[in-house]
Amino acid sequence: MSIIRTENLSKIYNPETVPVHALRDVSITIDEGEFTSIVGPSGSGKTTLLNMLGGLDKPTSGNVFINGTNITEMSDSTLIDFRLHNIGFVFQHYNLVPVFTARENVSFIMLLQKKSRKVMAERADKLLDEVGLGDRKDARPKEMSGGQQQRVAVARALASEPRFILADEPTANLDSASAMNLLDIMEQMNRNNGVTFIFSTHDQRVIDRARRVITMMDGAVDSDEYHNREKAATGGGGQ
Amino acid sequence: MSILFQISWRNIWRHPARSGILMGAIIVGTWGGILVAGWGNGLIEQRVDYLISTELSHGQVHHPEYRAEREPWMTIPDAESILAYLEGDERVQSVSPRTLSEGMARSPVTTSGVRIHGVHPEKERATTALYDRLEKGDWLGDEFRNPVLIGGQLADKLRLEIGNRLVLQFQDIDNEITAGAFHISGIFRSASSDYDERNVFVKSDDLSALIAGETFYHEIAMSLTSSDQADGVIADVNERFPDVHAQTWHELSPEIRYIAAYSGTLTYFLMAIIMMALAFGILNTMLMAIFERMRELGMLLSIGMNRIRVFAMIMLESLMLTFSGALAGILLSVLTLWYLGDRGIDMGMFADGLAEFGFDTITYPFVTAGEFFGIVIIVIFAALIAAVYPAIKAFRLNPVEASKE
Ligand SMILES: Nc1ncnc2c1ncn2[C@@H]1O[C@H](COP(=O)(O)OP(=O)(O)O)[C@@H](O)[C@H]1O
Ligand SMILES: [Mg+2]
Numbered sequence: 144m145s146i147i148r149t150e151n152l153s154k155i156y157n158p159e160t161v162p163v164h165a166l167r168d169v170s171i172t173i174d175e176g177e178f179t180s181i182v183g184p185s186g187s188g189k190t191t192l193l194n195m196l197g198g199l200d201k202p203t204s205g206n207v208f209i210n211g212t213n214i215t216e217m218s219d220s221t222l223i224d225f226r227l228h229n230i231g232f233v234f235q236h237y238n239l240v241p242v243f244t245a246r247e248n249v250s251f252i253m254l255l256q257k258k259s260r261k262v263m264a265e266r267a268d269k270l271l272d273e274v275g276l277g278d279r280k281d282a283r284p285k286e287m288s289g290g291q292q293q294r295v296a297v298a299r300a301l302a303s304e305p306r307f308i309l310a311d312e313p314t315a316n317l318d319s320a321s322a323m324n325l326l327d328i329m330e331q332m333n334r335n336n337g338v339t340f341i342f343s344t345h346d347q348r349v350i351d352r353a354r355r356v357i358t359m360m361d362g363a364v365d366s367d368e369y370h371n372r373e374k375a376a377t378g379g380g381g382q
Numbered sequence: 383m384s385i386l387f388q389i390s391w392r393n394i395w396r397h398p399a400r401s402g403i404l405m406g407a408i409i410v411g412t413w414g415g416i417l418v419a420g421w422g423n424g425l426i427e428q429r430v431d432y433l434i435s436t437e438l439s440h441g442q443v444h445h446p447e448y449r450a451e452r453e454p455w456m457t458i459p460d461a462e463s464i465l466a467y468l469e470g471d472e473r474v475q476s477v478s479p480r481t482l483s484e485g486m487a488r489s490p491v492t493t494s495g496v497r498i499h500g501v502h503p504e505k506e507r508a509t510t511a512l513y514d515r516l517e518k519g520d521w522l523g524d525e526f527r528n529p530v531l532i533g534g535q536l537a538d539k540l541r542l543e544i545g546n547r548l549v550l551q552f553q554d555i556d557n558e559i560t561a562g563a564f565h566i567s568g569i570f571r572s573a574s575s576d577y578d579e580r581n582v583f584v585k586s587d588d589l590s591a592l593i594a595g596e597t598f599y600h601e602i603a604m605s606l607t608s609s610d611q612a613d614g615v616i617a618d619v620n621e622r623f624p625d626v627h628a629q630t631w632h633e634l635s636p637e638i639r640y641i642a643a644y645s646g647t648l649t650y651f652l653m654a655i656i657m658m659a660l661a662f663g664i665l666n667t668m669l670m671a672i673f674e675r676m677r678e679l680g681m682l683l684s685i686g687m688n689r690i691r692v693f694a695m696i697m698l699e700s701l702m703l704t705f706s707g708a709l710a711g712i713l714l715s716v717l718t719l720w721y722l723g724d725r726g727i728d729m730g731m732f733a734d735g736l737a738e739f740g741f742d743t744i745t746y747p748f749v750t751a752g753e754f755f756g757i758v759i760i761v762i763f764a765a766l767i768a769a770v771y772p773a774i775k776a777f778r779l780n781p782v783e784a785s786k787e
Contacts (some may be wrong), residue, residue: 191784193785194782194785197684199684199781199782199784199785200781200782218688220727221690223683223686223687223688223689224686224688226685226686227683227685227686227687228686232680232681232684232685232784234677234784234785235785236679237675237678238390238677238681239786240678240682241396241678242389242392242393242395242396243389243392251385252685252686255685255686255687255691256686279734281518300685301683303685303686334455356555371682
């Protein structure tokens with residue numbers, strides 16, 4: 144069953160002054176349980192596409208349907224609430240709240256969802272264990288490595304029980320060991336819990352681990368391939 | 383909601399030095415401002431007390447037209463019953479009846495225009511602080527015939543000393559010019575050299591004898607147990623004695639009306655200026671904080687924190703920063719005023735010789751509860767002004783800031 148469908152999605156930045164065609168007629172469908180990578184050279188429109196899929200920005204024309212709902216027609220405040228309950232985000236720069244501990248960073252989103260304290264505490268604990276940070280729950284971001292911070296970010300994205308997770312260049316700031324470790328965790332979540340991941344990258348080793356690769360070129364979809372990879376995730380998750 | 387307070391408070395301390403300096407500025411600003419305002423209040427009160435104790439007393443009674451015309455015949459009708467009535471009033475501490483005349487003081491050297499106050503020595507001494515301001519010689523007594531007290535300034539001008547003869551010239555009741563020889567028994571020095579040049583004091587019996595051949599009064603000054611009683615006592619006199627005009631100290635002196643009206647305004651004006659300056663500092667710091675946190679705020683909007691919460695979070699951050707500083711500053715000023723209000727600030731340390739001129743060198747600063755309330759309102763107002771703009775900026779942020787390079 145498809146969870147995301149775009150229909151002739153176009154985005155033109157600065158239409159009045161210096162128009163930039165960041166997306167041209169992108170029509171793609173993403174099904175539940177996918178582990179999909181959006182690839183392409185810098186400036187090809189990966190971030191713009193992910194922002195549209197996540198409802199962070201409005202397209203110039205075209206539509207984005209999530210579970211059949213057209214999110215391009217939603218008001219700003221409805222969309223914020225929609226994101227809170229449906230979409231998980233992982234950013235290139237981790238974007239953790241520096242004054243929060245790992246546990247608080249993961250719990251905060253559940254607090255916004257008005258989950259009970261008990262559910263919040265249990266889920267934050269479980270997720271941090273799953274991403275291999277069982278012993279860093281009370282650490283602040285600046286006390287953690289980039290790889291650890293990004294794993295907190297993945298735990299945070301999972302905490303809200305979203306329908307899918309969008310990750311824009313999640314490994315771009317990580318060394319290759321941390322990058323592979325993060326991919327292991329994401330893959331495990333995908334296999335074991337059926338979490339849908341859509342992540343952009345231009346790192347070939349990361350691309351190699353995706354089951355579907357959508358290649359962007361100058362704002363348009365250049366190719367869309369399924370890798371029938373049967374090779375199991377190497378070495379499992381965090382610990 | 384409490385989590386927002388928590389985040390905001392922690393965010394303040396992200397840059398401990400920056401926030402600490404700003405908070406320090408707020409503490410010093412409110413503390414210093416309140417203290418200076420309190421000092422101003424103390425000085426004003428001191429000036430009012432001075433005018434009451436030397437020139438005005440708490441209230442005065444005159445012939446209805448005397449203050450405008452100052453004609454010798456405008457005496458107080460039936461002064462004896464008014465005096466008796468006032469002396470029987472328990473709110474009244476003392477009364478001093480006076481015979482007044484506008485005239486000239488003549489020495490062999492020169493002549494000078496003066497107001498001659500004919501007083502009852504004991505009663506005047508009990509009512510005003512003139513006696514305390516005697517610099518040389520003695521109070522009006524029996525040592526000399528026709529004794530007179532003159533100010534230091536007039537003594538210098540006329541080149542006269544204790545015991546010297548001074549001729550006073552004035553109009554009698556029939557508007558004829560008359561004159562009398564007086565002997566200087568004392569020289570006083572008040573806070574105003576102008577006052578010292580233009581006022582002389584003699585016994586009212588001596589003066590009225592020269593003016594009319596019998597004792598009569600133009601003025602009755604009264605000292606009350608408290609200056610708050612003035613309105614009541616004066617109203618009662620006016621009601622009971624319709625032929626005279628009684629006035630309170632603040633009705634008598636336009637200067638007092640003027641400074642009393644400005645004392646509160648001055649406090650608020652000073653605090654408003656200080657708080658506006660601080661508000662710019664707070665605004666600047668908060669804008670800097672938002673600029674640094676674009677990516678984080680974008681993330682919060684992306685993951686689903688609504689804009690009202692983001693707005694509230696930034697508002698709270700500015701407000702908590704301001705209020706904690708202002709609260710500390712206000713508490714500090716309360717403690718300081720409590721201490722100084724009791725001990726006083728001795729300006730003698732800074733300005734030598736003030737005391738010689740009749741100034742009381744110790745000022746007791748104070749800030750009224752009403753003024754504190756006004757100051758708190760000003761602080762809240764300034765804090766809101768400083769907080770709203772950064773919070774609006776955060777409110778309007780685009781969630782895509784989160785993924786910008
Ligand atoms: N806010 C913006 N305003 C103007 N142009 C933009 C903006 N964001 C992206 N672009 C342009 O749109 C194109 C696609 O950018 P982006 O989606 O960030 O590509 P990628 O993530 O693949 O590097 C680029 O040419 C970029 O310069
Ligand atoms: Mg990008």
